[in-house]
Amino acid sequence: xxxxxxxxxxxxxxxxxxxxxxxxxxxxxxxxxxxxxxxxxxxxxxxxxxxxxxxxxxxxxxxxxxxxxxxxxxxxxxxxxxxxxxxxxxxxxxxxxxxxxxxxxxxxxxxxxxxxxxxxxxxxxxxxxxxxxxxxxxxxxxxxxxxxxxxxxxxxxxxxxxxxxxxxxxxxxxxxxxxxxxxxxxxxxxxxxxxxxxxxxxxxxxxxxxxxxxxxxxxxxxxxxxxxxxxxxxxxxxxxxxxxxxxxxxxxxxxxxxxxxxxxxxxxxxxxxxxxxxxxxxxxxxxxxxxxxxxxxxxxxxxxxxxxxxxxxxxxxxxxxxxxxxxxxxxxxxxxxxxxxxxxxxxxxxxxxxxxxxxxxxxxxxxxxxxxxxxxxxxxxxxxxxxxxxxxxxxxxxxxxxxxxxxxxxxxxxxxxxxxxxxxxxxxxxxxxxxxxxxxxxxxxxxxxxxxxxxxxxxxxxxxxxxxxxxxxxxxxxxxxxxxxxxxxxxxxxxxxxxxxxxxxxxxxxxxxxxxxxxxxxxxxxxxxx
Numbered sequence: 001x002x003x004x005x006x007x008x009x010x011x012x013x014x015x016x017x018x019x020x021x022x023x024x025x026x027x028x029x030x031x032x033x034x035x036x037x038x039x040x041x042x043x044x045x046x047x048x049x050x051x052x053x054x055x056x057x058x059x060x061x062x063x064x065x066x067x068x069x070x071x072x073x074x075x076x077x078x079x080x081x082x083x084x085x086x087x088x089x090x091x092x093x094x095x096x097x098x099x100x101x102x103x104x105x106x107x108x109x110x111x112x113x114x115x116x117x118x119x120x121x122x123x124x125x126x127x128x129x130x131x132x133x134x135x136x137x138x139x140x141x142x143x144x145x146x147x148x149x150x151x152x153x154x155x156x157x158x159x160x161x162x163x164x165x166x167x168x169x170x171x172x173x174x175x176x177x178x179x180x181x182x183x184x185x186x187x188x189x190x191x192x193x194x195x196x197x198x199x200x201x202x203x204x205x206x207x208x209x210x211x212x213x214x215x216x217x218x219x220x221x222x223x224x225x226x227x228x229x230x231x232x233x234x235x236x237x238x239x240x241x242x243x244x245x246x247x248x249x250x251x252x253x254x255x256x257x258x259x260x261x262x263x264x265x266x267x268x269x270x271x272x273x274x275x276x277x278x279x280x281x282x283x284x285x286x287x288x289x290x291x292x293x294x295x296x297x298x299x300x301x302x303x304x305x306x307x308x309x310x311x312x313x314x315x316x317x318x319x320x321x322x323x324x325x326x327x328x329x330x331x332x333x334x335x336x337x338x339x340x341x342x343x344x345x346x347x348x349x350x351x352x353x354x355x356x357x358x359x360x361x362x363x364x365x366x367x368x369x370x371x372x373x374x375x376x377x378x379x380x381x382x383x384x385x386x387x388x389x390x391x392x393x394x395x396x397x398x399x400x401x402x403x404x405x406x407x408x409x410x411x412x413x414x415x416x417x418x419x420x421x422x423x424x425x426x427x428x429x430x431x432x433x434x435x436x437x438x439x440x441x442x443x444x445x446x447x448x449x450x451x452x453x454x455x456x457x458x459x460x461x462x463x464x465x466x467x468x469x470x471x472x473x474x475x476x477x478x479x480x481x482x483x484x485x486x487x488x489x490x491x492x493x494x495x496x497x498x499x500x501x502x503x504x505x506x507x508x509x510x511x512x513x514x515x516x517x518x519x520x521x522x523x524x525x526x527x528x529x530x
Contacts, residue, residue: 030399031308034301034406035078039144040069043296045334045505046140049341052504056357058133058348065140068120072144077116081149083109085409089252103192104252113152113250115188117145118200123159127167128184132354139289139344143337146293150413151250153290155202159183161282162203164351165275169266172234176264179203205283206256207276209242214426216273223263237263248416280421281371284378285343287417291382292336294389294417298410299333302326302392305399316395321529325395328528331512332388334505335497336381342500343377346370359447360440369444372437373496379427380493382418389414391528428485431492432476438466441492448499452510454519455498462491494518 221241
């Protein structure tokens with residue numbers, strides 16, 4: 001039995017515990033975490049683009065997408081995404097006994113995200129399943145995966161971009177074929193082991209060096225044949241040089257130096273730039289998809305906050321000014337998603353040889369449309385994301401600038417896709433180099449001719465500018481053309497997005513887009529407002 005002293009001590013202990021767990025105030029008027037959502041079915045632009053593709057001959061595996069969508073939007077993976085972003089990889093140079101190991105150790109949450117993405121086909125689905133629509137499927141998967149956490153998507157994107165190149169040359173070497181086989185195993189293997197012992201692999205790309213950056217012809221890395229007389233595709237080489245690297249948080253990153261590193265040639269000798277540019281075109285598509293996914297996630301977080309937060313007697317979403325800004329953000333997010341998925345259609349039409357999906361007469365024509373279209377769309381969608389995400393952050397007031405709120409992660413990553421695979425000026429110059437293909441993009445824009453007079457007038461003025469830049473004998477990269485390159489890129493992007501929305505999207509969204517960006521109504525704000 002307890003004596004008096006014991007009872008008194010127990011009472012004091014109980015009171016102390018109550019004080020320790022006492023909060024100074026009740027937390028209210030705050031939104032709940034935006035989790036346990038069906039990403040696909042809550043996104044009208046994503047769902048609409050897939051339905052459009054299906055009506056035009058694409059095979060869409062809705063069962064696969066639905067299962068993936070629900071799991072991706074679930075609390076478990078959303079929480080893992082936060083953990084992966086907050087817990088950066090750690091470099092362990094030595095083991096416990098002093099042996100050199102040079103291993104990057106990741107948080108388990110990172111491995112969970114990678115396993116989820118690879119297992120569901122964010123890398124290989126569009127290439128292992130070669131039917132019309134398979135690339136649309138893969139595009140949808142990586143678009144949704146980016147809404148978890150963008151950093152881990154880097155190796156997923158590079159792996160997907162490398163598959164077509166490896167498929168073409170796999171027959172030259174069993175070692176190259178093994179890469180393709182292990183990618184198509186759809187298994188993530190995080191072990192630090194030789195490739196031959198791994199169940200699955202991911203790929204990386206080495207392109208820029210610090211002295212040249214985007215000017216890859218300034219690279220100094222040298223490849224020397226290991227065996228005299230054995231050169232070309234499938235031959236082994238020794239590499240000496242270095243690779244510069246732009247970093248994110250969840251994914252390990254550093255500059256790399258090559259000291260007699262072993263490599264195998266996978267493209268025509270002397271035309272390495274041509275080989276890697278093919279991969280860059282694919283990664284530019286994924287940059288566009290990733291930024292569109294990022295915009296969608298930022299918008300949903302802002303809407304979730306506005307629907308829950310009250311100020312001046314009403315929820316934020318009931319306030320007219322807030323409604324105006326959020327609606328304009330929703331318009332831009334839909335335009336970004338439709339544009340990214342339209343370019344995915346062009347890639348699908350090229351890879352799976354059904355050009356009718358993008359109103360082309362051949363796969364070669366669809367490829368040209370993709371090349372010029374993805375250049376313009378990457379420029380527009382990725383460049384708009386930082387301002388877009390900041391505006392969503394601002395709708396949350398001071399909460400938006402708190403590290404533990406979701407906007408911190410979204411805003412931190414928002415500039416990256418605009419810099420990767422060609423920053424704004426590089427993309428604009430690429431557009432000038434591809435001016436001969438612009439008529440294909442104008443034909444795509446003209447598919448909406450007659451649907452809106454303001455867009456028609458806008459396109460006529462744009463064509464006059466383009467005509468002056470492409471007269472017979474004109475130098476596409478003249479000083480004057482370079483000064484106008486970003487203006488033309490902007491105008492082409494606006495016209496392309498307006499045309500896509502008119503033809504495929506929601507009519508009300510299309511008119512709001514044209515009124516605020518093409519016609520520029522007097523009430524339209526420069527910094528988001530219709």
